[in-house]
Amino acid sequence: MKTVQNYNEVDMKRKVFQILVENTSGVLSRISGLFSRRGYSIESITCGDTADKAVSRVTIVASGDDEILDQIEKQLAKLVDVVDIRELKPDESVYRELALIKVKAETSERVGLITLANTFRANVIDVSNHGVIVEITGNSGKINAFIDLISGYEILEIARTGIAGLRRGTDGVVSPKIR
DSSP, X not given: OOOOOOHHHHXXXXXXXXXXXEOOTTHHHHHHHHXXXXXXXXXXXXXXXXXXXXXXXXXXXXXXXXXXXXXXXXXXXXXXXXXXXXXXXXXXXXXXXXXXXXXXXXXXXXXXXXXXXXXXXXXXEEEOSSEEEEEEEEOHHHHHHHHHHGGGSEEEEEEEOOOEEEESSSTTOOOOOOO
C-alpha cells in the first residue's frame, strides 16, 4: 500500500531574507501586507537600524515551496521602499536570536537551573522570590535545545526576538545608501 506524504513534510522549505528598506512610516505594514494578501507564511520578522539612519535592515524567515519562496523574493523586490533584498544562505551567513525565558524556580531549584544556563552561556538576568528570567542568545537550534532541557521546570513565559542575520565576510556587502 502506498503512503501519502504530507505536503508540509515534502515540499516546505525555509529561506531567510535580508531586506534593506527606506526607513519610512508604514514600511513594515507594507511588507507584512504583501505576505497577508498572498497568504504567505512569515516564521519571524525583525527590523532595526543600519549604519545609515535612513535605512533599516529587515530579516524575514519565510516558508513555502520553491515557487512560493521565489515569488516572495520577487514581490518584496517590487516594493517601493526596498533598497536591496538577498537570501541569507545558512552556510554563508550568521544567524542569531535572543530569548528571554521566565522560569518558576524556588530557591532549592535554582542551582540546577543556573548550571544549565551556564552550560549554554545564558545569563540569569532577574531573580525573584519564586522564579528567574534567563537570557539566551544563539541560533534557533541552541535556543530550542535549552528550552527542551529546562522543560522539567515550569516555564512561565518565553519571548523570542526572531532571527537577525548577516552574510559572512565582506564580499557582496551592500551599502545602505538610498538609491
